[in-house]
Amino acid sequence: MRFATALLRHEPLLIEPRLLTSFVERCGWYQEAMAEIYGEPPKPRVEDGIGIVPICGPIGQGLMPIEKMWGACDVLDAAAAVEDFAQDNKVKALLLEIDSPGGTLSGVPELGELVAEFPKPTFAYTQGMACSAAYWIGSRADSIFCTPSADVGSIGVFTAWLNVTKWMELNGLFTEMVKAGTYKAMGYPGTDLTDEQRALIQARVDQVHVMFKDAVTRKRRFVDPGSMEGQSFYGGEAAQRGLVTATVPNRAAMLARIAQAAAG
Numbered sequence: 001m002r003f004a005t006a007l008l009r010h011e012p013l014l015i016e017p018r019l020l021t022s023f024v025e026r027c028g029w030y031q032e033a034m035a036e037i038y039g040e041p042p043k044p045r046v047e048d049g050i051g052i053v054p055i056c057g058p059i060g061q062g063l064m065p066i067e068k069m070w071g072a073c074d075v076l077d078a079a080a081a082v083e084d085f086a087q088d089n090k091v092k093a094l095l096l097e098i099d100s101p102g103g104t105l106s107g108v109p110e111l112g113e114l115v116a117e118f119p120k121p122t123f124a125y126t127q128g129m130a131c132s133a134a135y136w137i138g139s140r141a142d143s144i145f146c147t148p149s150a151d152v153g154s155i156g157v158f159t160a161w162l163n164v165t166k167w168m169e170l171n172g173l174f175t176e177m178v179k180a181g182t183y184k185a186m187g188y189p190g191t192d193l194t195d196e197q198r199a200l201i202q203a204r205v206d207q208v209h210v211m212f213k214d215a216v217t218r219k220r221r222f223v224d225p226g227s228m229e230g231q232s233f234y235g236g237e238a239a240q241r242g243l244v245t246a247t248v249p250n251r252a253a254m255l256a257r258i259a260q261a262a263a264g
Contacts, residue, residue, distance in 0.1 A: 038054065041071055042097070044081035049092040050258065051085030053078050059103025059133045073100060075107035078137075081115045093258060096124040096141060102132025102154065105208060109136070112215055116140040125254045126150045131232050135243070139216045142243040143261065145254045150239040155216060156230025157208045159201060161187040 042054035055078060057071035068074060085091040096115065115122055115137060124130070124138035127147040131154035138144055146152055168174060168190050175190025186197040193201070213228050222242035227233070235247040248254045 006199040017070075043066060044078075044085075046088070046091060047222060049090060049095070050095050050255075051081070051088065051091040052095045052097055053081045053085070055096050055098045055100050055134055055137055057100055059100055059108065059137075061104065061107035063069050073103070073197070075111045079107070079111050079114055082111070082118065086118055086120070091120065093121040093123065094118050094141075095258065096122075096138055097136050098124055098126040098138050099128035100131070100134035100135075101129050102134050104133070106135045107159075109211060109215065112137050112140040116219065121258075123254075123258050123261075125248075125251070125252065126152065129232075130154065134213055136212055139220055139243075143246075143257075144220075145246055145248045146235045146238060146244050147249065148235040148247050150235045150238075150247075152235065152243050153227065153232040154230060155209075155212055155228035157205045157212065158230075159205055161201075162189075163192065164189055165192055212255065 003207065016260055043122070044051070044053050046052070055073050057073050058067075059073045059075060061075045063072050063074040068077075082094065085094055093250065094115070098101040122141040122143075125142040126134075126138070126144075127150055129151045130138050130144075130146065131151060135153055135155065144152075155181075173190070175188065176189060177185060177191055179185050182194075182196055183200055185191070186193060213225070216223055216228065220242055224241070227241045227243065233241060233243065235244065238244045239247050248257060
């Protein structure tokens with residue numbers, strides 16, 4: 001789902017809030033300029049029999065080319081790469097290279113299941129961020145490695161509604177709403193959420209949080225509930241809490257661990 005659309009629809013978000021705002025603001029630039037300045041975003045590829053799928057930048061589904069050019073990750077592209085590698089006899093293992101604060105919900109559980117069901121050994125690695133939706137996806141791998149300074153976790157969900165009723169009152173404005181349905185047009189500018197509407201929003205957010213925690217613990221069964229309340233951890237603590245398999249000093253060391261696991 002495109003990020004602007006997701007915000008307008010108040011979809012449950014699994015992303016670090018400060019990073020989503022800055023990303024959406026940047027997307028007003030032209031695609032050609034971005035390509036010239038930043039080059040092409042990382043692509044799926046095969047290295048020494050390992051199918052590598054980058055999960056980088058804010059995560060969404062059905063993104064615009066400009067959003068991808070700015071460095072966002074479309075789960076549809078990642079899913080297609082995972083499915084291709086599953087059928088490729090030259091690919092002996094799957095590696096998710098993650099550097100992402102998370103993103104929208106759409107497509108994330110489905111991509112996570114593709115990783116979990118991959119018919120060959122699966123690994124995830126980050127030397128930057130593997131937070132929220134990105135961690136959801138990475139947690140479905142058999143093993144997760146990160147560097148000591150990596151930021152991992154943020155197992156939580158949020159949605160935000162801007163209430164402008166006071167501002168409108170101060171400016172002599174008001175919204176007269178004519179509608180049918182208890183939950184129709186909830187959060188429309190100039191209206192307050194009712195208790196019933198607020199309860200529905202909370203229930204939807206809680207539902208996604210339960211899905212998120214269940215997905216994590218199906219592979220990482222030693223993660224305790226106290227580590228899944230929206231906080232993130234640096235690499236060493238993430239390993240102690242069971243969010244990652246182990247810390248490694250760098251990418252080369254991670255690849256060596258993968259080669260050792262494959263040989264064993």
